[in-house]
Amino acid sequence: MAIIMKSNQFDYQIKIGLQEQADRFQSAADTDIAFEKVMLDAEERKKQRSPIKERGINMKKFNMKKAIIATVAAVMVLGTLTVASGGIAGIHSSSSARLDYTKYTDLATAENRVGVTTNAPQSFSNGYTFKGINIKDVSYENEENATIDSFQSIAVRYKNGSDEVSYDVDPRHILPVYNDSMEHFEKDGITYYYHAVRNMWVRPDYKPTAEEQAQVEAGTLNIGYGADKTSYSDSMSVTWEKNGQMRQLFCMDVDLSKEEFINMALEIQ
Numbered sequence: 001m002a003i004i005m006k007s008n009q010f011d012y013q014i015k016i017g018l019q020e021q022a023d024r025f026q027s028a029a030d031t032d033i034a035f036e037k038v039m040l041d042a043e044e045r046k047k048q049r050s051p052i053k054e055r056g057i058n059m060k061k062f063n064m065k066k067a068i069i070a071t072v073a074a075v076m077v078l079g080t081l082t083v084a085s086g087g088i089a090g091i092h093s094s095s096s097a098r099l100d101y102t103k104y105t106d107l108a109t110a111e112n113r114v115g116v117t118t119n120a121p122q123s124f125s126n127g128y129t130f131k132g133i134n135i136k137d138v139s140y141e142n143e144e145n146a147t148i149d150s151f152q153s154i155a156v157r158y159k160n161g162s163d164e165v166s167y168d169v170d171p172r173h174i175l176p177v178y179n180d181s182m183e184h185f186e187k188d189g190i191t192y193y194y195h196a197v198r199n200m201w202v203r204p205d206y207k208p209t210a211e212e213q214a215q216v217e218a219g220t221l222n223i224g225y226g227a228d229k230t231s232y233s234d235s236m237s238v239t240w241e242k243n244g245q246m247r248q249l250f251c252m253d254v255d256l257s258k259e260e261f262i263n264m265a266l267e268i269q
Helices: 007-025 035-047 051-055 066-075 104-114 210-218 258-267
Strands: 090-095 129-141 147-160 163-170 183-187 190-202 221-225 231-242 245-252
Touching (some): 231 258
Parallel strands (some): 190 221
Antiparallel strands (some): 129 147, 147 163
């Protein structure tokens, strides 16, 4: 069954991604695009809808640096999966441009602030180690862009060299979009949903081929509009629910196999 994200969700997703890019890549050399300019561009795109943007992400003519591309992909974890279920048509998320906590010993404080239990390890067996924590403000919105639910969630960041992985926990049940139509497996009574997607970044006037459009509808390809030239990135996520809270591990363009990435999720007890 093809599961499709509504096209009008991309303006939400691009704004989320641009807001979070400083969180994940604030020390990277390729974050030289001013954050304020990026946010102004995002707001302008939201005001001025165009046919191109309705098909996907319409970034203006600034270069899409790796940091921004990575984060846009991160907030498009659902890819072409639809969020529309139970009245939810979009998800809006924002956080500080800096890490809220930089010490692992602050994890309990962050959990109490949000009201979740993460069981986040200080490190993983494959070498990824704790980098910091962000507190995110999240809201679910309906078709009219009205907020129908709002809460805070926690994002624990891990790094291994220049590669990064994010582990998010929301104080809400897993979204209905995660179901048996997705690749999944069970362990210790918990169902884990694995999703891999290729992100294709193209010029604003790019027109997808029939094959690419079929991949979009199948949920295996995201198309982001606004790059100077075509490029690709690959992202993975593992999502599950524990104690009534949704958990998700995400990565993009990292040196991890599918098996290694899934094992990281399984290390979180």
